Structures are given as C-alpha cells and as structure tokens.
Amino acid sequence: QPKPIELAIAADPTGPVIDRHIFGQFAEHLGTGIYGGVWVGRDSPIPNVRGIRTDVVTALRALKVPNVRWPGGCFADEYHWRDGIGPADRRRIQINGNWGGVPEPNAFGTHEFMDFAEQIGAEAFISVNIGSGTAAEAAQWLEYMTAEQDTTLARERAANGRAAPWKVPILGLGNENWGCGGSMSAGHYVEEMKRFASFIRNFHPAQRETGRMKRIAVGWDSDRLDYTEEVMKAWQSRVYSWDIEGVSLHKYTTGGWPPRLPATGFGHDEYAIALTDALTMETLLARQSAIMDRYDPGKKLAIAVDEWGVWLAPNPGSNPGFLQQQNSLRDGIVAALNLNIFARHADRVKIANVAQMINVLQAMILTDGGRMVLTPTYHVFRMYVPFQDAQLMPVRFAAGRYGEGAHALPRIDAMAARDKSGQVWLAVVNIDPEAGTSLTVPGYRTAAGEVLTAPRVDSINSFAMPAAVAPRPLRAGGSGPTLTLVVPARSVAVVKLSP
Ligand code: AHR
DSSP states (O other), rough: OOOEEEEEOOOOOOOOOOGGGGEEEEOOTTTTBBBBTTBOOOOOEEEETTTTEEEHHHHTTTTOOOEEEOOSSGGGGGOOGGGGGGGEEESEEEEEETTTTTTEOOOOOOHHHHHHOOOTTTTEEEEOOOEOHHHHHHHHHHHHHHHHHSOHHHHHHHHHHOSOOOOOHHHEEOOTTOOOOOOOOOHHHHHHHHHHHHHOOOOOOOSSSSSSSSSEEEOOEEEEEHHHHHHHHHHHHHOOOOSSEEEEEHHHHHHHOOOOOOOSSSHHHHHHHHHHHHTTTTHHHHHHHHHHHHHHHHOOOOEEEEEEEOOOOTTTTTTGGGOOOBBBBHHHHHHHHHHHHHTTTTTTTTEEEEESSSSSSSSSSSTTTTTEEOOOOHHHHHGGGGGGTTTEEEEOOOOOOEEEEEOOESEEEEEEOOOTSSEEEEEEEEEOEEEEEEEEETOEEEEEEEEOSSSTTTTTTTTSSSTTSOOOEEEESSSSSSSEEESSSSSSEEEEEOO
C-alpha cells in the first residue's frame, strides 16, 4: 500500500472563479449525435417534446449544462442556416460531406436547436460559417435569431413560430479553418475573421453592448501555433470596428493519429498512453496562455477549449465517419483530469466543450432506438456540478508516481474550490489503476460525497448492464483535526469537506 499523501488546501480561496462554461458540451450534425441522439421527430414512438427526446433531456438537465456548441465542428463551415428553417417538408436535403456522406435532412435547424437548449436549460454557442459562407449570411442569421425590432427577419422568425428573440451569448467565428474550415493560412483566416467580427451584430436587448456576446476566434489545434499568434497580433492592433472575447484551442486525447486506441478491451499500458496524452492539455494551455499574455497581459481574452475529449478507434462495424465509440472508466478519468486542468487555468480558460454530447466521441449518453445509457463521463460531469462558478482554492500535494519509463504517471490529481454558499469541495482522481490511496487533509474533519470506480479501467456501461460504472457514496471523518480520506484505485471522487 503506497504511503499516505498530505493534501493542503489554502485556507482562503484566493484563486479565480471556475467559470461554469468550462462544463459546456458540443453537439454537431455528425453520425447519430443529433438525429437519433437528440431529435427523433414529433411522430416518433420514442417519448419526445416537439421532436426532442425526453429521456435525454431529463438526463442532461441533471448536468446543468451551461452551453451547447452547435452546429459544428467541421459541419459549421458547410452549414447554411436557411436550409434549416421553415416547414420541415420543404427543407433542403443535403449530403453531410464531412461525416459519413449520409443525407442531412435539416429537420433539426435553428428553432429545434434553440428549443433543445431551452429544454435542457443551456445557453447557445453558435458557430458561424466562415469557410463556405459569407459575412452577410452570418450577419442575417444573427439578426434572425436576436432582433426584437420589427424587421423582415424578425417577422420571418415569428412566422416560423418564435416571436421573442433568442439570446446568443457565445459565437464561434469559424472552426478549424486551417483544415476542414477552408484550409486557410493564419493570415488569411485573420482577414476573414475580422470581416465577420465587424458585421455580425447581436441585436438582443440584453446583449447589444459590446462584450455581452463572447466572440471566439479560431486558435490552436494540438500542434499549430500560428493561428493564436496571428489572431492575438491582429487583436492588439485592432481598430474600433471589431473585437473578440476569446481564442479557441482544440485538443483531443488520441495517443497518436489516426486514432487507434481501443474503446474497450484494453489494459494498463494503453490506459497509460491515453492518460499521458490527456495530461498534455496542461502544457498546451500554458503555451497558448504564454502567447496570449504577450499581447494581452491583462487577460481580457479567454481561451475557449471548445473541442476536447478522447478520440478512439470507432466501434467495430460502425460507419467510421460517425465517430461512434464506447466510453469506459478510463474516459471518465480523462474527463476529470481535463476538468481539473481547466480549473487550474481558470484565469484564462472560461469556456470548454467536451466532444461530443451524445453518441459521438467522448459522449455523455449513448442511445440505441428508444434505449439510453449514461456513460462514466456523464457521471463525472454530474459529480462536478458543485464546481460550476465556485472559487478555486489552491491545493498542495506531492502526487508521487506509479509505473515505469514512458508509462510512469502521477498517482493522483486534485482540485478544490469554495462554492457560493461557502461550502468547500474537493475532487481527487486516483490515476493508479491498481493501488488505493490514502489522503490526509489538515483543517477538515469530515468528507461526504461520491466516488466513481469499477473493477477494470476498461469497464463500461452497456445497454445490457447500464449501471456497471456508477457513482457510490464516499464518506470519511472522525474527531481529529486532520481528515483521512481513502480513495480506491482508478477512481474519481468528489466530496464536500467540513472543518
Ligand atoms: O468533433 C469532431 C471534429 O473534430 C470536429 O467537427 C472538428 O472541428 C474536429 O476536427
């Protein structure tokens, strides 16, 4: 049994607020992420409200999803919003060229997305089409969604069933425009982005002021630095006509490209490869922050990690363009590690979106017809709800290491924060797949919360066994001034601490 680890939590929460938007989600028109996962249609035998499946909405409400990014991803740069409004039987059927080459019926358009966001209580993060669209098209979409005045587009929105304007608090200015978004050089993207940022206006009465809608320019992918540098340079020397509030970063945990790590049936070596890759998020954020600090030392602009998650070999027999993969305890652990890293960078990271919400990549939920299963990643997001908008409390601990050579990893990771009611919460990830860990926490006497673990790192929830990986209660405490908390091997624990 490894030696106990002392974990010291700073007495006062001197850290930044962990923006609830780091717990955002991403729902792209890809595979069965939207069609089947969210949208079943009004006439479906699967219980639904206006075509949106009820079981999924109920499950997502428990996550207090702060924002959903839509319609892509790569799909955003080939999306034309007019194809997705008006009578369903007159909507354009197109081919989804990025994802599987299947027909895209446009049955789920702006009204259906906004309805979904409202049903789950989330805000809209809309990505506009810079790659194959025009600034005028994007500007008109924003007017259609947000204008309250009596304009032709507001009337059209009302005729399509929505009189009141919607809010659009987050706007993506393109997506991966170095690649699927038009293969643009960084310099070319910046010129396009400035034009779009100049002409797209939010007319919602609560969001008309500059800065009330967060505009996110495209920044880094895992190994491309030039976009962030060029965007920041342009921002520093901007004139009055345009502005942005954030720069994106995309990082998938793949363990190599193309993705080939298995989603199931793997051992401790492949587990270590995935976790080693996941932990590089820390370095990427530090590097992107360092670039941004040179142009923006006052940290006005945010980093939006608006795509992150594990990207594995597709499920055998599935359409490889659908990016369908199972979700194991390992993936829940990866989620917790990423969330801890975002929290530690809360001074810069204000938005993050796990890819993706349902049936695609690191999903919260898997569906099959009328059946639904909650993944280990879902449980981690649910357990982390208390950290939304809590204030980070610096934590000191010597994590130690387990394993050898390239596969040596820290034994634990931890993060603490104080919520608005004054309650202190601690998240501990025991990365070690074989050994439990005992933690001593001075200044606290009791802990109560939940822990997520399972017999193996590749344990999953299936339709046959939907609760194989499920949180269970975790309690510790006594009368002494130092709490001893025992966390099992390969686990994520979130507990409320009391002095
Ligand atoms: O999430 C899947 C895809 O990954 C997105 O569409 C794209 O932006 C990224 O490359």
